[in-house]
Structures are given as structure tokens and as C-alpha cells.
Amino acid sequence: xxxxxxxxxxxxxxxxxxxxxxxxxxxxxxxxxxxxxxxxxxxxxxxxxxxxxxxxxxxxxxxxxxxxxxxxxxxxxxxxxxxxxxxxxxxxxxxxxxxxxxxxxxxxxxxxxxxxxxxxxxxxxxxxxxxxxxxxxxxxxxxxxxxxxxxxxxxxxxxxxxxxxxxxxxxxxxxxxxxxxxxxxxxxxxxxxxxxxxxxxxxxxxxxxxxxxxxxxxxxxxxxxxxxxxxxxxxxxxxxxxxxxxxxxxxxxxxxxxxxxxxxxxxxxxxxxxxxxxxxxxxxxxxxxxxxxxx
Amino acid sequence: xxxxxxxxxxxxxxxxxxxxxxxxxxxxxxxxxxxxxxxxxxxxxxxxxxxxxxxxxxxxxxxxxxxxxxxxxxxxxxxxxxxxxxxxxxxxxxxxxxxxxxxxxxxxxxxxxxxxxxxxxxxxxxxxxxxxxxxxxxxxxxxxxxxxxxxxxxxxxxxxxxxxxxxxxxxxxxxxxxxxxxxxxxxxxxxxxxxxxxxxxxxxxxxxxxxxxxxxxxxxxxxxxxxxxxxxxxxxxxxxxxxxxxxxxxxxxxxxxxxxxxxxxxxxxxxxxxxxxxxxxxxxxxxxxxxxxxx
Numbered sequence: 001x002x003x004x005x006x007x008x009x010x011x012x013x014x015x016x017x018x019x020x021x022x023x024x025x026x027x028x029x030x031x032x033x034x035x036x037x038x039x040x041x042x043x044x045x046x047x048x049x050x051x052x053x054x055x056x057x058x059x060x061x062x063x064x065x066x067x068x069x070x071x072x073x074x075x076x077x078x079x080x081x082x083x084x085x086x087x088x089x090x091x092x093x094x095x096x097x098x099x100x101x102x103x104x105x106x107x108x109x110x111x112x113x114x115x116x117x118x119x120x121x122x123x124x125x126x127x128x129x130x131x132x133x134x135x136x137x138x139x140x141x142x143x144x145x146x147x148x149x150x151x152x153x154x155x156x157x158x159x160x161x162x163x164x165x166x167x168x169x170x171x172x173x174x175x176x177x178x179x180x181x182x183x184x185x186x187x188x189x190x191x192x193x194x195x196x197x198x199x200x201x202x203x204x205x206x207x208x209x210x211x212x213x214x215x216x217x218x219x220x221x222x223x224x225x226x227x228x229x230x231x232x233x234x235x236x237x238x239x240x241x242x243x244x245x246x247x248x249x250x251x252x253x254x255x256x257x258x259x260x261x262x263x264x265x266x267x268x269x270x271x272x273x274x275x276x277x278x279x280x281x282x283x284x285x286x287x288x289x290x291x292x293x294x295x
Numbered sequence: 296x297x298x299x300x301x302x303x304x305x306x307x308x309x310x311x312x313x314x315x316x317x318x319x320x321x322x323x324x325x326x327x328x329x330x331x332x333x334x335x336x337x338x339x340x341x342x343x344x345x346x347x348x349x350x351x352x353x354x355x356x357x358x359x360x361x362x363x364x365x366x367x368x369x370x371x372x373x374x375x376x377x378x379x380x381x382x383x384x385x386x387x388x389x390x391x392x393x394x395x396x397x398x399x400x401x402x403x404x405x406x407x408x409x410x411x412x413x414x415x416x417x418x419x420x421x422x423x424x425x426x427x428x429x430x431x432x433x434x435x436x437x438x439x440x441x442x443x444x445x446x447x448x449x450x451x452x453x454x455x456x457x458x459x460x461x462x463x464x465x466x467x468x469x470x471x472x473x474x475x476x477x478x479x480x481x482x483x484x485x486x487x488x489x490x491x492x493x494x495x496x497x498x499x500x501x502x503x504x505x506x507x508x509x510x511x512x513x514x515x516x517x518x519x520x521x522x523x524x525x526x527x528x529x530x531x532x533x534x535x536x537x538x539x540x541x542x543x544x545x546x547x548x549x550x551x552x553x554x555x556x557x558x559x560x561x562x563x564x565x566x567x568x569x570x571x572x573x574x575x576x577x578x579x580x581x582x583x584x585x586x587x588x589x590x
Contacts, residue, residue, distance in 0.1 A: 127516045186510045194518030200555045202577040215481045217583045221422045223489030232581035235574035260495045279530035282497040286527035288512045
């Protein structure tokens, strides 16, 4: 097992769904000699210790980051700047800082300038998740067969990048290096817009009169149900994603709204061919995703 | 088994996902002595016979409806008026006509006036489906644990309503009687709007430049992937649903667009509390659906 060890001490800042899944995967595959975490809530710290995910859990990020050789930010992206400022003074040269955030441009801007000389920042985004939160929701297989995108700024130490890449590959992920701006544009459409729309439609349903709302819940199968699962994702995490990827998200909302308006018009005017043409095209896209083994 | 038989001869007009699943369920539970079908395409007729779903498959709806005691329309709802006109002249008094369409007001208007005296129309909507089409995609368990909504017009023979209700209960469904207009309003939000939005967003993605589009497919996990599954549903069936439930669908699009515009504004202005409040409310709705055992 010692051959498999990639890091001596890993400090996870935050131990929710992703952080706890990473802890489990690192333990399962023997990737770290020691794992510690920090978490704001006592309940999360207690749970992480009780589950045996970490050897130590602290309320203070700096205290676990101080002697780590890998620090991974696993909190909502809106907290990164504050956390980076807290841990920066105690980081030893050679320590690698990484993260798991769903937005990358803002994260690079928030974190990289605060880190001391000799502490590389390797931004990472494992494209995996569920609608559940908290340390008890994680599982070691969450990342298996899923992409993990790394968006290191130009000039990032390539050895550090490769170490983080290897960590994710050992967790079962396929790793790809990508430009941060491009990452944010692609994820705006594949992930951020779908979540925003799911939140919107479920919100629209909650605003219905009481009797209709109860029927909406009762007869939610087929369509709505899938949206409610997406719209059950962590509220704070997603608030931060939309605020941090504002420009790209606003741009795809604009495109989406134009397209929806065109369909609305086709329905109002009874233009069946317009509808059928689109619905036939979208079926083909599904086929591509099934072929790409991402279904 | 003969105790279980509800109908001597059932004629399925159309033998796609729902029609073929109903045929399989009726066979499995011994609900009909004989099942026949009509289908426009030779391929569907051949497949239905090859799979042993029906004893006879005809291109002519009237020829199978003529000696049936239950006729079930299982084609896209836009075809109903034409089919009702075709079969009406051959229907024997006492025959029950039903359907499986996702829209009910338009269906009642299209079909009921064309049927002869003594032939009751019992509109039904099994809330079940997958993104796959055709007789080979069906399975007997499709309706198990799912709702089937019946929307009989006032004055419909209660014995006929109860026979159709019993058919669906025997297929494993929970049956509820509902007003057609109310059905269409509830389904507009639980099913029709989610499908329209999924079609839209997948369409928006297909319009991206080629290189971005391939990355959208590659990194489709988490959000977009779920939309593509919904947007892979049968194009003609869904075209007809939107055209037939136009008023209710346009009304929910309007509400949805207002809500999306408010969120767009909150993102532009950086109003995190507005986002977090909504996302917390929507999480609670998911909980209701899980509690209602519809997840």
C-alpha cells in the first residue's frame, strides 16, 4: 500500500458531499498517510470523526493546513477568498493547494494571489455529485468514471499539476486540463443553466395555489420529478456558483430565453413542424451522450 | 386465470411504448382473452406480431375496432379525431373507447362527439413512460406504482369508467378520477413545461459552435445529462401534446419566464439571499415528493 501513497498529510477544508467522498476514496485507495479536515459546524466535525474519515477535525482551517502537503478547498466557492487569506500565513513552501469548485475563473482570481511563493494552486473540478449534502452523504465511488477538469493558470508548477491529476485518476476519474474561462463557459450550459432552470420551475410550482401544489407533488412523475432532484442540490453551494460565474451564466440564460420564446411563439401559432424539427434534433444529442458513455 | 379476464377483445390503436406495455401487462395479468392492434407502419405491426403481443395487427384501425369490447387509442393525440372518425361507423353498442393521451380536454372534444350512441368514451392518462419509442421498448411493469388519471366527461356510464379503472388497477396503477381541465393544468406544469424546457436547453446546446458542443456532450454529467434524457422523448407525441394543451402550456411558460427573469436579475445584481431563499424552498419540495413516494 505504501507504494500507492501520493501525499503524507492531506487537509480537507470542508467535509461535505465532495470532501467526504474524496476522504473515503483516498482511504480506500491508500493515497494519503493522514487526512485531517476543518469544518465550521460542530456536527460536521463530529460526523467526520465518527465515520473515521479523518484523524483530526478542527474549526480552524489554518490549524489543519499548517502541516499538510496537500490542502483541498471543499467548501462553497464564495468562501475561498476568506479561507485562502486564513491559511496563507501558515502554508509551508512545497504544499499544494487545490479545490473542487464548480467555477474556475473566479476561484483562480480569489485564491492564487493570496498564496505565498512556492505554494502552487492547482484548481480542480470533479464533475460528480448528488442532491445530498454533508459528510454522511459521501461515498468512495462518486468520482469513478467521471471527468475531473484541472484549470491551472499559466506557469503553475507542472509537477504539482501532475500530482493532483494523479490523485483524481487514482480516485477513478478521467482527468483533462482546460482553460479556466472555457471551463466556465462549458459548465454554464451543461450544469449551471440546468440547475438554475430546475430551481426556477420547482419554484414556479411552489408558488401555485395550495390545492394545485399538492397535485403537482402527487403527480410529479415524468418530467417534474427529475427537476426536483436537481433542485434539491445544496442551496449555498449553488448560490455561490451563480454569483461566481455570473457573466457566463447570464449569457446562456439569454440564449435559452431567446430559444424558449421562439418555441412559445411556435406553440401559440400552432407551428407543429418547428416543434417536431427541434424535438428530433434533441433526440440525436441524447444519442451522442449515450455513445460518449456519459449517460 | 379466467376470473381475471376483464375484456374479451381489446383493440389497441397504435402499439408504441405505451400500447405495447399495456399489451404486455394485460397478457401478464390475464386481463383480456384476445388483443389485436392497428399500426400505420409495417415495421411496428411485424414487431408486435413477432413479440407475440397481439393475435392480429392491421393497418386499418376500423378492422380491429369492429369486434372489440375495448378500444384504446395509443397514438399521438393529434391523430385521435381522424381515428375516431374512422372507427365510429363500425363500433358496436357497449364497446368502450379509451385512450392513454397526455392531454385530456382536447381529446374529449376530439373523440366524444364522434362516437355512436351507447359507446362510452373513458379518457385515461397513465403517468408513466420512458424516452424510448416503439413496440420493442414496452414492458409490463411500466405502470406499476404509477398514477393513472381518468377524466370522464359528466354523464359517462359509470360501469364503463369502473371497468377502465379496474384495468389500470390490475396493471399495478393507482387510479384517480379528475376533471379534464384540471388535469391539463396540473400536467402542464408537472410534465409539459419540464419537457419543453428540456427540449429548449438541449436545443440551445446544439446551436453552439462545434467545438463547444462536443465539450458539452463530453462533460454532460450533472444536470444537462438529465435534460437530454427528457429531451429524447418521442418528437411527434410531444409536438401533439404542446399543440393540444396550448392554453395551459402558454400560461405556465409565462409564469416560468417571469420567475426566471427575476432570478436572472438577482444574479446580475449579486443578490445572494434571493437565490439562497429560493434554493432552500425548492429543496423542501423534493422532500415532499420523496415523502409521497413518487421519487
